[in-house]
Structures are given as structure tokens and as C-alpha cells.
Amino acid sequence: MGTASTDVAIIGAAMMLLLIIMGYCFVRIVISQKGQHVDPNFFRRVPLMEEDFLGALYGLNRNDIEELMCDVEKWNCGVCAFANIPDATSCALCETKPGIVVTENGVGPELLHPTNLTPMQLSARTRKQWLRTLDASGQIVWSQMTNATTDDKYFVVTATLPTVSEIDIYAVADTNVGDQVQIVVDEPSSEPPTTDATHRTSHSQKIDDAVDEALASRMSLERDSIELVDMTRPEQQVRVELAFQPLSMDSAGRTLVGTTLPPWLVRQVDALTNEHFSVKYLALLSLLRANMDYGYSKLKVYRERIYEESMQLLQLLGPLHRCARTRIELLGEAGVDAGGLQREWYTLFTQAVFEPSAGLFVATDSYGYTLNPASNSAGDLAKFRAVGRLLARSILDEQVLPFHFTVPLFKMILGTPLSMTDMLYTDKQIYTSLKFVESSADVESLCLDFSVALASGEVVELMPNGQDIMVTARNQTEYVQRMLQYLLFDRIQPQLQSLLTGLFEILPQHYLIMFDHKELELVLCGVTEIDVADWKQFTATSMTLRRGGEHSIKMEWFWEIVTAMSTQDRAKLLQFATGSTRVPVQGFKGLTSYDGLLCPFSVKAIDYRRGILPRAHACFNRIDLPLYPTKVMMEEGLKTVVQLAMSDFTMV
CATH class of the missing domain: 3.30.2410.10 (Hect, E3 ligase catalytic domain)
Incomplete structure (x- = not known):
């Protein structure tokens, strides 16, 4: 009797052990099929609160959300045709309510005449006016789509000396950066980090906390050598200048860092053009995750000096630091960054960057900011480069920032064509004045010349000897175009070039060209309305x-x-x-x-x-x-x- 019961117990224990081994093997197989490593915390990951109906979301990421959202039925905005999630109470791009339709006929609470569109609605409605496509010969060109303003003349911000193909881009080695930066770097490893917020890998390298005279000297050197340098091999570095030129169809194939887009890339972008935003955003997230190292850059700053110290650290980021995720330590505080400090740092630092006292940006009549023409010293240009890095890193870290650029500035980041209408989104009064000059039958009576008088008393000539050239019926169109170029581009050209330098040395432009300017705004700035x-x-x-x-x-x-x-x-x-x-x-x-x-x-x-x-x-x-x-x-x-x-x- 005792022997039989012992045998039963042994058999039962053996079966239990076999089930455990089979279960372990099953988990290993499932995870290996997904191409993932085994997470040491896999079996300990539980919802924050038990019996939580949202528990199914824990363990997923935004890629998973976007995959699910790709197949969800959405409602299309009647103004800009953006596909919004079902529960949205207004359009994410233009804030139009569901059911509103734009029409030139009829009157009603749900009917909106084209002349009554707000600047935000007009900008969103014409967001797909120009698209990069391939012509019959396989060349990348601009194609003008629907909702175009046919009487406008178009311009484009482009880079001169395009000599390097985007296919050949590699990170530039910089061995002189990093000795005084308050950053901790995790080198890429064969194993991903654990999900334990207090975990630090053995590869962490603590870099000196002091920002001393050597750092100040390094910063001075960088300020004096701000140039638009592509992320290429050192022997292939290309220095370019941005220019404001009449639109040429083949400019669609050139990036703002002087490289050319390969046709295969445009074919991929073209395939995404008519897809929902969810599909495009999923593509961006997938690109970022596929190219993101497991390491992170840890920035240590004091809360009361968050602007000054963060600006210094962003200026000093070397190639090994730029494309790693961000961790934040607020010195003198007990908080540990498990995500909240990172979000707060992005919020507080961005708010400080756009403060009038910082002098980098100025608010416009619209709801956006543009570059401050007066901030053009070497130190200012170094700060604009740091802001460009801030924008790129926020996308890498999947954070949204509390600001909005003007429409022209978003378009210039993408290299999208510009026109007189874009002045409307910056200064409505100037736009109205330029339209009046352009159509005036007696422009000589306005006593205008080809110069601009600034508030400081300085006079800027729009062309050589511009003060001596009066505006007449023969040259009034040229005057308007030169004034438009000055207002949108010339007066902020150094600032724009520095901003784009910082942005594109972390996030290549081709990562973003699948989006139109309003979609890029959504990626960078998120949803303003809190539903x-x-x-x-x-x-x-x-x-x-x-x-x-x-x-x-x-x-x-x-x-x-x-x-x-x-x-x-x-x-x-x-x-x-x-x-x-x-x-x-x-x-x-x-x-x-x-x-x-x-x-x-x-x-x-x-x-x-x-x-x-x-x-x-x-x-x-x-x-x-x-x-x-x-x-x-x-x-x-x-x-x-x-x-x-x-x-x-x-x-x-």
C-alpha cells in the first residue's frame, strides 16, 4: 500500500515537473519567434492595480496602439479630410467639429463657406497641396494637388551644392566631445535593458559633473564654427547654405542638408501619402525603434537653472549621446526618472525656450512662434542648434512639446513649397498690405522703394541700391516677391540654418517627409485640447x-x-x-x-x-x-x- 502511494506521488511529481518544463519551453519559443530577448521581469509584470479593466494595455507600446488604430473606422474632417479617431470631439488638425462641411452653396449650422475658414482651417485644408512624386522618367518632382491657390507664385527653401546621396549617410565621428558633459551613456549591448526603473547596466560611464572653464572654452569654439554639416563620413562632409528660390519641380529630390533622395525612398513615401496618419506614425515609430540603441543619455540639471544648464548640455552632445533615449536627474531632488521627470523636463525646458526673456522666438498674430530675427549672434545660433536637437530628441523619446511653430516654419522643416498665403499665418496685417501693393493700380502713389526700415533704425535693402529704386507698376510684383522672401526667410536665415543643423544631425529629414506640415505639428506638439x-x-x-x-x-x-x-x-x-x-x-x-x-x-x-x-x-x-x-x-x-x-x- 505504501509503495503504491509512493509510486503515485513520484509519478505525479514527474508529471508536474514535465508540465513546468513544457510551459517554460513554450514561453521561450513564443518570445524567440518574435525576435525578442527574455525579459527577466516578464513573470513579475502585473497591472498597477489588480482587477483593472485597462490591464490589457500594460506591456504594450505605442506601436501596438497604432497597429490597432490602423483598422479602426474613423470620421473624416469636412474641412481638411484628416481621419480622426471615433471618440474625437473635434479634428486633431484644424479643430473642426464632426459633421461640418465646406461648401459654396447653402446656409446652415453645419455648412461652412470657404471664405469663412479660419487660418488654421485654411492651412489644414491645403496641407496636401504639394506632394513629392516620381515622374515618368523616375525623377523625384513636386506635384500640385487639389485645393491649390493657382494665382500664387511658389518658392522653396533648398540647399545649394547637393552632392551626397542619402544612401551614403553615416554618423560623423567626434572624439573631442564629452569630457565635461553631465551625461551618463549606456553603450549598446546584446541584451536589452530590464524594465526595472532603478537598473543601471555595467556599461554605464559617468562623466564629470563640473562645467568648468574647459567646457566654456569648448562651447565658445562650437559657437564660432556653426555650420550645416551632414551626418556623413568625415571625408564626405558637405557644408551647404540654405537659399530661398523660385520653385523648381526637381527641388523635391534634394534635402536641406545637401543630399539627394533615392527614388526607392520616394516610392515608399508615395505609398504612405494617402494612408491614415496612424499608418504614417506607425511607420515612424517602427523606424525609430529599429534604429534606437538600448543606451541612454542622462542629463543632470538643477530645476532653478533648467534653461541655462539644459541648453549647455544639448550644445555639447556628441554623436554617441545624440541618438540615445533621454533620462533626467534633477539635482538636489529625490525623484528617480521612470518617465515623469523626462516629461517634466521636456515641458519646463520647452516653456523656458519660448519665453520672451530667452529672446529666441517671437509670438505671431497666429497661435504660433517664429524665429527671432534679432537673435543672430554666435551664441544665439548655438542655442538654435540646441533647440533643433531638442525637437529631434523629443520625437526619439516619443514626447510632445508645449509650443506651436508658424505654418511657414513647419513647411521649411519639410522643404515644402511656400507662397504669399503663408504670410497670412505669420502676420495678417502684413499679408493684407502686400496683397494691396500687388494689386494696386496706382502703386507709385505709395512712395515705396526696395528697402525695409527696421524698428532699430537700420535700413535693409531688398536688392543692391534698393533705397534708390522706387516701386512702380513695372516692378511691383518683384517688390512683393522680394519683400516676401525677406519676411519669410532672409531675416531668419542664419537662425533657421542652425535650427535645422541640430534637428537633422539627430533625425534625418527623410524620416519626416512622409508627413505634411500639419501632421508634423501633431507629431511634435501632440493634442492641445484635453478631452x-x-x-x-x-x-x-x-x-x-x-x-x-x-x-x-x-x-x-x-x-x-x-x-x-x-x-x-x-x-x-x-x-x-x-x-x-x-x-x-x-x-x-x-x-x-x-x-x-x-x-x-x-x-x-x-x-x-x-x-x-x-x-x-x-x-x-x-x-x-x-x-x-x-x-x-x-x-x-x-x-x-x-x-x-x-x-x-x-x-x-
């Missing part, structure tokens, strides 16, 4: 706050308070909770943690005690909400953290 319904739909809550729980009414109070907030306060609350004032391209479903994996917004109940305020774990997009006895007390608590811009980064 409370979308926020609520993709929020996880602890058991205590869920429907049916004893404190479920507290969650209802929370959303009522958020809904009643002003747009500015809602953005501040979002920054408090996530580190960013902007919503990702995919909406709240696209919130991520430090590792690029999805991490939905969550609210966790904590015990109430007198004087307690909500706490944020921005690295995990979470608010710890005290169980306030009344709605008024909860509202006061939330308003306090919004007004004080308080944050508390902790590890959980």
Missing part, C-alpha cells in the same frame, strides 16, 4: 473608488471638478499627474512610462487626514487622491496643487 471624456475612459481606479465601492462618489466628484476647470488649470493638473501639459497623439490611451510601454492614467484612494493634499507619481501617470469628506474639500485640494505646481516623484 475629459477620453481622459475618464482611459483611467484606472483603485477598488475603493470603483463603481459600487463605498467611496465611488469621490470619483464622480473628481471628474466633475476636472470638467469644471479652465483649460489652463486642466493642463496644469495633467502636468502635475504626468509631467506633461499635452496629450499624446493617440490620446490618453497613449500615455507611457519610462520604458516606452503603455501606462494608463490612474487614481488611487489614500486615507484622508487634515491638511493632506493629492500626491502625484508622474513616472506612472498616477494621482493618489485623499478620500475627502466633501466635494468642496477635494476641489480645494486639487486647486492647491494646480496653483502651486506641486509634484512628488516616488518609486512604487
Whole structure:
């Protein structure tokens, strides 16, 4: 009897061991088929809160979201034809409500006459006016599409001396950068990093924290040698100058760094042209992930000096640092960057860059910023190059920034043709004046010459001896064109060249040309409008706050308070909770943690005690909400953290 029971036990144990081995082998096979390495934390990865209906999102990334969104039925905007996600309450590009139709006939609340379009709607409506295509001979050319303004003359910003093919691009070696930069670099390894936020690989190289006289000398040297240098082999470096020229159809095949686009690349771009934004964004994310090293660059700055120190560090990034993901350490603070500090750094630094006191950008009559013509010293140009690097790194890190460029500036980044209409998006009054001069039957009475008087008293001539050449009926068209060139390009040419240098030395232009200028704005700036319904739909809550729980009414109070907030306060609350004032391209479903994996917004109940305020774990997009006895007390608590811009980064 005892022997039989012992045999049964042995057989049972053997079968159990066999099942465990089979299960382990199955997991190894599945993971190897996906071409992935085994994550040491694979079996420990669980949702932030148990029984969470959003748990299926954890472990996914934005690529997965975009793959799902590619097949979702969307509604097309009646103004710009952008395909919006089903739950969007307005168009992501032009803010038009669903159901609005542009027509020259009829009157009604859902009918919009073309002459009543806002500048934002007009810009979005003509976003596909020019496309890069292949002609019958296989050459890359510009093709003018629908919604074109036929009476405009078009120009393009292009690079002279195009001599290198985009196929031949390699990173330039720079052995002199890095000794004084506050950066930690993880070298690429055969194994990916673990998802443990406190993990540091053995390859980490700590670089001296001090920014001393040697660093200042290095920065001075870089400022004095700002040139547009392509990411090519050292023996193939190409120095180019940007120029504003009448549109030639073959300019579509040249990049802004003096290289030529190969036809196979344009065929791929052409295949994406008529696809939804989700397909294009998925293609970009796939490109970035395929070419991204596992290492990261760690920038260490003081919060109170975030502008000055971040600007210095971005100027000093060498090739080994530029294309790695960003980690942030705020010196003197206890926070550990698991994503929230990175988002907060991008938000705070970008806001500082566009502050009037920084002097780099000026606000226009539209809702966008343009380059400051007065900021053209060597030091300013070095800063513009750093801003270009900031823009590129934000795309690499899949972060969105709290700013908007003017339409012409976005177009110039892509090399898209420009016209008089683009002046409308910068300064409506100047646009109106130029249109008046262009059509005036008695232009001589205006007493204009080919020069511009600046506020400083300086006079800029639009052509040699321009002060002595009066505008007449014979040359009024030329005057308007030269004035347009000066306003859109000439006065900011050095700044633009430095900005594009920084941008394209990290992110090649061909990564972006699949997008039109409004789509590029969406990639860089995200969604400005905070949709409370979308926020609520993709929020996880602890058991205590869920429907049916004893404190479920507290969650209802929370959303009522958020809904009643002003747009500015809602953005501040979002920054408090996530580190960013902007919503990702995919909406709240696209919130991520430090590792690029999805991490939905969550609210966790904590015990109430007198004087307690909500706490944020921005690295995990979470608010710890005290169980306030009344709605008024909860509202006061939330308003306090919004007004004080308080944050508390902790590890959980």
C-alpha cells in the first residue's frame, strides 16, 4: 500500500515537473519567434492595480496602439479630410467639429463657406497641396494637388551644392566631445535593458559633473564654427547654405542638408501619402525603434537653472549621446526618472525656450512662434542648434512639446513649397498690405522703394541700391516677391540654418517627409485640447473608488471638478499627474512610462487626514487622491496643487 502511494506521488511529481518544463519551453519559443530577448521581469509584470479593466494595455507600446488604430473606422474632417479617431470631439488638425462641411452653396449650422475658414482651417485644408512624386522618367518632382491657390507664385527653401546621396549617410565621428558633459551613456549591448526603473547596466560611464572653464572654452569654439554639416563620413562632409528660390519641380529630390533622395525612398513615401496618419506614425515609430540603441543619455540639471544648464548640455552632445533615449536627474531632488521627470523636463525646458526673456522666438498674430530675427549672434545660433536637437530628441523619446511653430516654419522643416498665403499665418496685417501693393493700380502713389526700415533704425535693402529704386507698376510684383522672401526667410536665415543643423544631425529629414506640415505639428506638439471624456475612459481606479465601492462618489466628484476647470488649470493638473501639459497623439490611451510601454492614467484612494493634499507619481501617470469628506474639500485640494505646481516623484 505504501509503495503504491509512493509510486503515485513520484509519478505525479514527474508529471508536474514535465508540465513546468513544457510551459517554460513554450514561453521561450513564443518570445524567440518574435525576435525578442527574455525579459527577466516578464513573470513579475502585473497591472498597477489588480482587477483593472485597462490591464490589457500594460506591456504594450505605442506601436501596438497604432497597429490597432490602423483598422479602426474613423470620421473624416469636412474641412481638411484628416481621419480622426471615433471618440474625437473635434479634428486633431484644424479643430473642426464632426459633421461640418465646406461648401459654396447653402446656409446652415453645419455648412461652412470657404471664405469663412479660419487660418488654421485654411492651412489644414491645403496641407496636401504639394506632394513629392516620381515622374515618368523616375525623377523625384513636386506635384500640385487639389485645393491649390493657382494665382500664387511658389518658392522653396533648398540647399545649394547637393552632392551626397542619402544612401551614403553615416554618423560623423567626434572624439573631442564629452569630457565635461553631465551625461551618463549606456553603450549598446546584446541584451536589452530590464524594465526595472532603478537598473543601471555595467556599461554605464559617468562623466564629470563640473562645467568648468574647459567646457566654456569648448562651447565658445562650437559657437564660432556653426555650420550645416551632414551626418556623413568625415571625408564626405558637405557644408551647404540654405537659399530661398523660385520653385523648381526637381527641388523635391534634394534635402536641406545637401543630399539627394533615392527614388526607392520616394516610392515608399508615395505609398504612405494617402494612408491614415496612424499608418504614417506607425511607420515612424517602427523606424525609430529599429534604429534606437538600448543606451541612454542622462542629463543632470538643477530645476532653478533648467534653461541655462539644459541648453549647455544639448550644445555639447556628441554623436554617441545624440541618438540615445533621454533620462533626467534633477539635482538636489529625490525623484528617480521612470518617465515623469523626462516629461517634466521636456515641458519646463520647452516653456523656458519660448519665453520672451530667452529672446529666441517671437509670438505671431497666429497661435504660433517664429524665429527671432534679432537673435543672430554666435551664441544665439548655438542655442538654435540646441533647440533643433531638442525637437529631434523629443520625437526619439516619443514626447510632445508645449509650443506651436508658424505654418511657414513647419513647411521649411519639410522643404515644402511656400507662397504669399503663408504670410497670412505669420502676420495678417502684413499679408493684407502686400496683397494691396500687388494689386494696386496706382502703386507709385505709395512712395515705396526696395528697402525695409527696421524698428532699430537700420535700413535693409531688398536688392543692391534698393533705397534708390522706387516701386512702380513695372516692378511691383518683384517688390512683393522680394519683400516676401525677406519676411519669410532672409531675416531668419542664419537662425533657421542652425535650427535645422541640430534637428537633422539627430533625425534625418527623410524620416519626416512622409508627413505634411500639419501632421508634423501633431507629431511634435501632440493634442492641445484635453478631452475629459477620453481622459475618464482611459483611467484606472483603485477598488475603493470603483463603481459600487463605498467611496465611488469621490470619483464622480473628481471628474466633475476636472470638467469644471479652465483649460489652463486642466493642463496644469495633467502636468502635475504626468509631467506633461499635452496629450499624446493617440490620446490618453497613449500615455507611457519610462520604458516606452503603455501606462494608463490612474487614481488611487489614500486615507484622508487634515491638511493632506493629492500626491502625484508622474513616472506612472498616477494621482493618489485623499478620500475627502466633501466635494468642496477635494476641489480645494486639487486647486492647491494646480496653483502651486506641486509634484512628488516616488518609486512604487
